[in-house]
Amino acid sequence: MAPQPSLEAKSPYELRIDLGRGVADTDVRTALATGDMGFLHSFTTGSAVDGPGVRVVAWTAGCQWRCLYCHNPDTWTMTNGIPVTLARATEELGKYRHGVRAMKGGFTLSGGEPLMQHRFVEKLFAAATGMGIHTALDTNGYFGDRLSDEALETVSLVLLDLKTWDPERHRSLTGMDNAPTLAFARRLAARRRPIWVRYVLVPGLTDDLEDIAKTAAFAGELGNVERVDVLPFHQMGRYKWKKLGLEYTLENTQPPSNELVEQTCDVFRKAGLKTY
Ligand code: SF4
Numbered sequence: 049m050a051p052q053p054s055l056e057a058k059s060p061y062e063l064r065i066d067l068g069r070g071v072a073d074t075d076v077r078t079a080l081a082t083g084d085m086g087f088l089h090s091f092t093t094g095s096a097v098d099g100p101g102v103r104v105v106a107w108t109a110g111c112q113w114r115c116l117y118c119h120n121p122d123t124w125t126m127t128n129g130i131p132v133t134l135a136r137a138t139e140e141l142g143k144y145r146h147g148v149r150a151m152k153g154g155f156t157l158s159g160g161e162p163l164m165q166h167r168f169v170e171k172l173f174a175a176a177t178g179m180g181i182h183t184a185l186d187t188n189g190y191f192g193d194r195l196s197d198e199a200l201e202t203v204s205l206v207l208l209d210l211k212t213w214d215p216e217r218h219r220s221l222t223g224m225d226n227a228p229t230l231a232f233a234r235r236l237a238a239r240r241r242p243i244w245v246r247y248v249l250v251p252g253l254t255d256d257l258e259d260i261a262k263t264a265a266f267a268g269e270l271g272n273v274e275r276v277d278v279l280p281f282h283q284m285g286r287y288k289w290k291k292l293g294l295e296y297t298l299e300n301t302q303p304p305s306n307e308l309v310e311q312t313c314d315v316f317r318k319a320g321l322k323t324y
Contacts, residue, residue, distance in 0.1 A: 071131050079131070083167025086137065087129030089122070089160055093144060099184035099205055099244070101153030104144045106137070108157060110164035113188055114223040115211065116297055117250050119285025123160035134168065138175040145179045154182025154204065163191035170195065173202040186246070190224060192232025197239065206236055209246045212254050213262040221253060230266065237270040245273055245321075249304045249312050250281040260315045268319030276316045276323045280304050 079085035089107040098105045107120070109129025122128050141155055148154050155176050162169050162185060173183045186207040195203070210233075211226065212218050218226040236243055245267050249255060267273045280303050289296035304312075313323040 071127060075131075076126065080165060080167065083165070083169075083171040084134050086132055086134070086165050086168035086172070087126045088132050088137075089120070089129050091140070095156070098156040098158060098186065099154060099207060100182070102148060102151035103153040103156050103184070104141060104148060105156045105158055108160040108162045108165055108168075111159055111161040111188075112164065112190065112224065113161065116221055116253065117248060117281055117301075119282070119288070120160065121285065121288050121292055121294055126164065129160075134171050134175070137172055141172075141176055141181065142179055145181050148181060154184060156184040156186060156207070158186035158207075161188055161190070163187055163194055166191060166194040166199075170199040170202070173199070177202040177204075188222075188224075189229035189232040192228065192235065200236070200239055200241055203241060206241060206243050207246055208233060208236075208243050209248070210263050210267065211248070212256075213259045213266070217259065233266075233270055237272045240272060243267075243270065243273045245276040245316075246279060247276060247312070247316075248279045248281060249309060250298070251301060251304050251308065253298075253301075255304065255308060255312070257311060257315055260312055261319070264316045264319035264321065267316070268321055273321055276313075276321045278309055278312050278316070278323055280309055 075085075079087070087109040089109045091104070091106045093104050095103045095105045107123060109123050110126035111124045114124070157169060157172070169185065173185070176183050182204045183202060184205040184207055185203050186209070188209045188211075208229070210229065211222055213226075215226060218224070233243065247254070247260075247263065254260075267276065281301065282303055286296060286299070316323045
């Protein structure tokens, strides 16, 4: 049997494609139905930006959205990921359990969109929780209703990406509706599961301060949003769009100015939220 490619990536900006190409369609379907195997784009240790403390992070492959500013378009296709059995993922995670606890961190599943493989997420988070590891789910929230209430109890924190408020603008930015994401946020609030909002600030796309104020008002009223991370757009994923032969429409978009980032943070602060 050919050796498996390394799961550990030097950075999430490393282009990784076709790693699961040899996996038969039926095996993909079985994996999705059982959650006994997942497709991971990459894996890293020592992250300090994907939840509290120092964390182990796995990026899943597969996303149904097509955000114009996505910096990981190689995560869109599930078979670009490495097939990893639940047993292997759990064993790998177990190696770090004492370390992440000592550094007040935990385990984060990001993507791609992890909930494309919600059964794998449920089983892996149950295993992590069983080992006493804090778990964070970085998600666009669209498939939040796939997680049972019981499974939600194993999610210590949700890093929820809110992209833009206006539904039309949301569709042109991501290709999808934002109503399911907002419904998931309300459900998390009702079940008192903490949220950290992530807001990617892209000049010309998500920098309308009135629109941001609506997102901020919504987040502020939920009562379970512990902080908002305003993430300035960058061009580190541009080369991936080119290598994958995708049309990239943000060629000439610059990162936001410090002033715009500060204005945006202010809008969230006015809604009673902490920003970083
Ligand atoms: S939801 Fe995330 S992974 Fe999916 S297209 Fe948007 S930015 Fe990319």
